[in-house]
Amino acid sequence: MPLLSGCAGADLTDFSGQKPTFDFRRYFDGRLVAHGMVLNRSGKVLRRMVVTMDCSWTDGPETTGVLDESFVYDDGERQQRKWRVRREANGRYTGTADDVVGTATGAATGPAFNWRYTLKVPVGDSVYDLDFDDWMVLIDDDTLLNKAVMSKLGVRVGEVLLSFRHVDRV
Numbered sequence: 001m002p003l004l005s006g007c008a009g010a011d012l013t014d015f016s017g018q019k020p021t022f023d024f025r026r027y028f029d030g031r032l033v034a035h036g037m038v039l040n041r042s043g044k045v046l047r048r049m050v051v052t053m054d055c056s057w058t059d060g061p062e063t064t065g066v067l068d069e070s071f072v073y074d075d076g077e078r079q080q081r082k083w084r085v086r087r088e089a090n091g092r093y094t095g096t097a098d099d100v101v102g103t104a105t106g107a108a109t110g111p112a113f114n115w116r117y118t119l120k121v122p123v124g125d126s127v128y129d130l131d132f133d134d135w136m137v138l139i140d141d142d143t144l145l146n147k148a149v150m151s152k153l154g155v156r157v158g159e160v161l162l163s164f165r166h167v168d169r170v
Contacts, residue, residue: 010135015110022108022138024093028055028067028085030169034146036162048074051162063087067095101129111138121150128152132160142166 034051050072057065067083083104085095095104095117104117115134120127134148146162 010112010114012107012109012112012114015112015137018110018112020111020138020140022111022113022136022144024085024106024108024113025057025063025065025087027138027144028053028065029057030055031167032164033167034162034164036146036160038158038160040158041156046158053164106134112136113138130157136164142169 032053032055034053036049036051037045038047038049040046052070052072054068055065057063063086065083065085065087067085069081069083071077071079071081073079081097081099083095083097083100085093087093091107093104093106093115095106095115097104099120101118101120104115106113106115108114113136115136116132117134118129118131121130130150130152132148132150134146136144136146138144142165144164146160146164148160148162149156150158150160
């Protein structure tokens with residue numbers, strides 16, 4: 001079973017019937033911290049980062065959430081991204097953010113969640129639209145591993161690896 005290696009070729013059905021079951025709304029609720037790195041297509045580490053997330057949800061006719069991410073990179077650069085996420089009737093999720101082109105779409109099976117979107121990524125004086133194939137796998141109730149493969153015009157250009165933990169459930 002592919003877990004985190006080769007996730008670009010993984011399929012959600014690979015995780016069917018496995019435990020624990022990933023519930024996007026439940027996991028991304030409260031405060032989380034992630035540690036990670038950005039790698040180029042050869043596997044060279046380009047940057048390291050710490051991400052703090054404050055997540056909250058509103059129930060009503062629609063279940064909507066705000067995932068407020070604060071990134072601090074090893075070179076001191078800081079970035080913010082505020083996801084506006086909506087749970088769809090079919091158990092899927094959609095999301096938008098200011099630097100996301102269009103709408104992200106995602107679904108879960110077993111412990112895995114696959115989130116796909118196009119992100120405007122600044123590199124030097126340029127901004128590139130990169131496609132993200134984002135795989136999250138729940139290890140236990142508090143730990144989530146994330147591998148996002150980045151591509152441009154179908155060519156893999158790098159990946160992001162993150163390990164998430166809840167800081168408000170300890």
